[in-house]
Amino acid sequence: MIRVAAVGDIHLAPGAEGTLRPAFETLGDHADLLLLAGDLTRHGTPQEAAVVAGEVAGLPVPVVAVLGNHDHHADRPQEVTAVLAAAGVTVLEGQAVVLDLDGTTVGVAGAKGFGGGYAGRCGSDFGEPEMKAFMRHSRTCADGLRRALGDLAQAGTGLRIALTHYSPVPDTLAGEPPEIHPFLGSYLLAEAIDEVGADLAVHGHAHLGTEHGITAGGVRVRNVAMPVIDRAYAVYHLTPRPRPEEPPP
Amino acid sequence: MNGMEHKRQEPGIGREEQVRETREEDHEHHEHHEGHEGHEDHENHEGEEHGERM
Numbered sequence: 001m002i003r004v005a006a007v008g009d010i011h012l013a014p015g016a017e018g019t020l021r022p023a024f025e026t027l028g029d030h031a032d033l034l035l036l037a038g039d040l041t042r043h044g045t046p047q048e049a050a051v052v053a054g055e056v057a058g059l060p061v062p063v064v065a066v067l068g069n070h071d072h073h074a075d076r077p078q079e080v081t082a083v084l085a086a087a088g089v090t091v092l093e094g095q096a097v098v099l100d101l102d103g104t105t106v107g108v109a110g111a112k113g114f115g116g117g118y119a120g121r122c123g124s125d126f127g128e129p130e131m132k133a134f135m136r137h138s139r140t141c142a143d144g145l146r147r148a149l150g151d152l153a154q155a156g157t158g159l160r161i162a163l164t165h166y167s168p169v170p171d172t173l174a175g176e177p178p179e180i181h182p183f184l185g186s187y188l189l190a191e192a193i194d195e196v197g198a199d200l201a202v203h204g205h206a207h208l209g210t211e212h213g214i215t216a217g218g219v220r221v222r223n224v225a226m227p228v229i230d231r232a233y234a235v236y237h238l239t240p241r242p243r244p245e246e247p248p249p
Numbered sequence: 250m251n252g253m254e255h256k257r258q259e260p261g262i263g264r265e266e267q268v269r270e271t272r273e274e275d276h277e278h279h280e281h282h283e284g285h286e287g288h289e290d291h292e293n294h295e296g297e298e299h300g301e302r303m
């Protein structure tokens with residue numbers, strides 16, 4: 001059994017040093033890895049990223065993250081990524097990482113994702129260049145997630161987890177005004193997840209949403225935005241199962 | 250500590266009016282609490298001891 005700890009939307013900035021570190025230091029007792037689902041900073045500055053780095057550096061479990069929209073606000077996502085990477089965090093964007101946790105291989109595929117909306121209520125690649133660019137970015141993010149999940153399927157990891165900031169499903173947005181759903185996620189992410197398959201999909205971004213959801217293909221989705229889970233991290237216990245369509249590793 | 254009252258909508262998303270409100274709140278909050286937005290209402294900084302079995 002693998003214990004996955006996850007939290008998003010911690011929105012740290014100078015002044016918040018040490019608020020999460022005490023809880024994170026107990027992770028070794030409760031979890032095998034920590035996922036950070038984006039919006040780790042308020043405005044995406046390297047200074048804010050340094051505060052995040054201070055909270056997670058040297059933890060007893062591996063830390064895997066994606067960035068959120070806030071981490072892009074200062075147009076310095078590479079610098080934010082570098083600061084986190086220097087603290088030992090694996091930051092993913094259209095990439096996957098394979099962790100060997102006590103003999104079980106756990107694959108995490110990560111991408112920020114983007115908006116666009118859900119079936120019957122979504123944007124499309126049509127009209128003004130700005131609208132096309134919006135939807136193109138959504139598709140690029142989902143394609144990155146699909147590719148990363150595909151890499152994990154190929155590697156035949158014991159567990160496969162999709163990590164995004166934006167939500168793949170509307171279920172976990174329950175509590176958010178429906179008018180803003182197209183800014184909170186995209187069905188394209190769920191399509192990517194269902195196409196390859198995953199044991200768990202974790203996201204943040206929807207501060208007023210709900211923790212539990214599921215994709216049309218039956219993949220369990222968890223919104224771990226800190227205002228939703230109301231604690232430093234949630235923990236999910238996953239049991240690796242052999243997949244019939246894949247040869248044993 | 251469970252109701253909606255201590256939750257904050259993702260800043261930057263919503264009707265323009267809401268965005269403006271959020272910005273003003275952020276600004277005020279910034280002055281009074283030295284930049285600690287996002288989870289300032291969440292005093293529960295404990296992790297989870299018993300995970301969800303899936």
Ligand SMILES: [Fe+2]
Nearest residue numbers: 009039205259
């Ligand atoms: Fe957020």
Ligand SMILES: [Fe+2]
Nearest residue numbers: 039068069205
């Ligand atoms: Fe966000």
